[in-house]
Amino acid sequence: MSKVSMAVDFAGISMKNPINTASGTFGFGWQFENFFDVSRLGAITTKGCASEPWPGNPKPRMTEVRGGMMNSVGLQNPGVRGLVAESGDYLADLASKGTAVICQVAGHSTEEYVAALELFEELCPWAAGFELNVSCPNIAAGGAACGSTPEGAAEVMRACRPITKRPLLVKMAPVRLPEIARALEAEGADGLTVINSIPGMAIDVHTRRSKLSKPTGGLSGPLLHPIAVRMVWEVARAVDIPVCGVGGVMTGEDAAEFILAGATAVSVGMSNFVDPASSVRILEELEAWAESQGVSDINELIGALEC
Amino acid sequence: MSKVSMAVDFAGISMKNPINTASGTFGFGWQFENFFDVSRLGAITTKGCASEPWPGNPKPRMTEVRGGMMNSVGLQNPGVRGLVAESGDYLADLASKGTAVICQVAGHSTEEYVAALELFEELCPWAAGFELNVSCPNIAAGGAACGSTPEGAAEVMRACRPITKRPLLVKMAPVRLPEIARALEAEGADGLTVINSIPGMAIDVHTRRSKLSKPTGGLSGPLLHPIAVRMVWEVARAVDIPVCGVGGVMTGEDAAEFILAGATAVSVGMSNFVDPASSVRILEELEAWAESQGVSDINELIGALEC
Amino acid sequence: MPTPSPARKHTFTVVSNDEIADGIFSLVISAPELARAIKPGQFVNIAVPGNAMSLLRVPLSYESADPEAGTVTIWYAVVGDGTRRLSQMGAGSTSDLLGPGGRGWTVPEGCGRALLVAGGIGVPPVLCLARELASAGIAFDVCLGSATAGKLVGVEDFKRLGAASVSICTDDGSEGHCGFCTDPASELLAQGGYGYVATCGPEPMMAKVAAASADAGVPCEASLERMMSCGFGACATCAVETTGGMKGACMCGPVFDAKEVVW
């Protein structure tokens, strides 16, 4: 057992440790049970689900890039009812073992977010909180995601806030962070997840076509990490609500950078594909680092960057 | 000799081929003469210079990150007069050999850009054009660079446009691209350089300090590439003026992606450090690719992405 | 809880890794537990070392497994950086893989005679199935297609397993018939008598085989390829459009009922 207390309170969600999983990279949790005991994690965040199932985009949906990957899954999901039917029992059980289950909410419009969140609120008593994904780079209908302006993000939050008393988080697009973060805080967001994939483009220069079925996709992996750390730092300084850092976490040191920059929790994404058990390895490395820093509580290290 | 005509007209600058160098990564050109014949390049862009010399930031100014590097040089420069005194003869000679010399203009405020551009216009008859760097991530005085809003960028352009009849380019920050591009086009910009370094952050988790003397720095290298290609594509679709693609070009294929996405010219940056002669290697690879595409003129491939 | 992928993490050691045709390698790895667990049509997802910029695994079917020797044989074409690095792993080098993954072939009970149609590097999973058919005493014909003679693999193996016939087609006519292996396959199907068709290869080829099977009223299974990020149902990058909606190739496939696939 570690000598460091690793428990954190992230936006009203009690986590036994700061390690969370990034939506879309961890399925609904049970996919990983053959690789490690998922209940060791502080939280998991489930794939974004809408009120109705979505088919997602045509193939190819993924391509590798230097230092990461790019996807255009397009939020394929079974809908909230599908999630509950398929994975509800598992998630309820996971929650009972003390791992917070954060359900991500998907939509194309304010109305759709409201509809999905209402279903989640009703059907998922085991959910510790909800994360509004206003920033998926792969579903934006002919333009930017609705979370890419302060007004757009605030509108979604304003409509969703009354629906639940449980913690409501927002997954942020990697644009205009401090501004949008302040707008979301003002509308009652309990916490912010920073950042979603950065839109990118990879062209097959022989066929002259995108390597995905859409011109652009969302980037993940180590290539994002220094950008994401900077964005977490900017957001943590701009608002008083807590932040979950996401982007390119492959090691405990990567997670530690987020914590020092001001994150209360850290999500592991693409790393889950490289090594399905990496989230617990990262947790162990984070604990060892905290111990090496001579603290008794990980909370002492949140935002402890000296500058 | 290649069977493909490689000459392009970039914003009124005649380039014998599309390969340019990224400001700040190529000194003033002569630093590379021992490694290859610089006059083989289509253009070079010199380090940003202000009306007066700048000392730049304290050490450390650089750290490596996965898939790239991060710098906080802070636009150390000898000032326009220093540039002319030290490198003017070399640059004039290079221009006479048919390699376009693009001089980058640095400043902290509209007034400073005006002052520097006036000096350049007067002292550098050999310059093929000027690039306004309104996007340096390392000099922003307590906030974003002045090029990070459409209004800020337009203001600089409006003040500078009357000073010279030569082509005036703008190096863009990696934010709000289409909007700012349209604002710059409206103010008479001849071309756009997309993108400058993306701000990032790297923390030494043992000392809990930034790995640079400032909390954040500017990222360069392959990690930027898919993001930069997407941004070039967005800008090329948003405006009619030509675009120079910059970000993570290490190979001819990387350059080809920019061309297909709509760039007329391509700048090589960090790659110059990895292999000082890489810009000509990239040129050769780009030519070979154009030939393999069965065109007789590289211009046929600009924006030739099928989607 | 729904059933997770049977895949586990196995470390493996390379026993041999030889070029058996132009740009096509046969990799034999030692991974005893995997060798006992894997079933024809399933796949493994291999971590190939050597390029820190390339992080994801390489999904590959297998050609045969020897539970006694504890080895698994994989045939792969070098097409990009991952497979190029794989081809550089010499005997004795080690890494890890996730497997066995996915759903393999399901030969209908008492299917009588089977037709196997494989194109290019689609041969390994089909050869693996042929081995199962042979040991179950089910007769089978084989149609093989390849771009050119130098890239043809498996011919002798199918014969050795007792294939009733092996028709060979090459795009350039350098061996067998000049043309696509869908032609002899359609002819054979038209002659009748088949209870099962299995195919793996380029998607347009499989689509034709699926159509010909449907015309002949014979059940057909196809092994599909998709870009995979995880290989165990967690990412949805491997989706295949089916008449029943999007289905993951790594969990519901790679082998699909060809009638269900929206080609």
Added chain:
Amino acid sequence: MPTPSPARKHTFTVVSNDEIADGIFSLVISAPELARAIKPGQFVNIAVPGNAMSLLRVPLSYESADPEAGTVTIWYAVVGDGTRRLSQMGAGSTSDLLGPGGRGWTVPEGCGRALLVAGGIGVPPVLCLARELASAGIAFDVCLGSATAGKLVGVEDFKRLGAASVSICTDDGSEGHCGFCTDPASELLAQGGYGYVATCGPEPMMAKVAAASADAGVPCEASLERMMSCGFGACATCAVETTGGMKGACMCGPVFDAKEVVW
């Protein structure tokens, strides 16, 4: 045109690469043109293969060069990923470097006696200078500092070169005096008789040596380290603050007149 760096691209072959102290390696490379061109205090910038995510070169001073044999010897401490990968390059492996770079030591004409002060992995360029002093017949004393005995390098080499004295200090007292080598250096300087001081090591150490030299009125040169991106004057990441403004360590240094450095 201003004078570009004398650096050229040289391919090299590793002759040997052995650990000579705890975590400190001696690398001998074959690079004949470099061996003829390089001068004490200059450096090379080595491309170390093995991690595609790490792109920049590793700048290193050299300890000695043998123009006849065409070899250059480099001593380096393993401190991070680049030097760790360098330590894994076995005899016969090849890569390339840019060199020789920068401005080396400038021993004043007729300087009489010299004092050399080196800390940690600052030894190699100082030892290289000692070789030059020895062959020029200039007497010298040496003060060496190290964290601990196991990391001490160069003692025997300095003695073999005829050092008038070699004072050793370790932070933990495991060899020589317990303390910093700036103490014996200051004492020696106070005794007088020196015409030149050369130092390389941790910056606080060099600052003290510079101050003591200034007090004693003796010219002092210091070899500085900076994070370098290019190594030939193109990037300005290696700037050193001097009384004459910012100067690049790769072109105006790494050896600087200690009086000019703003410590």
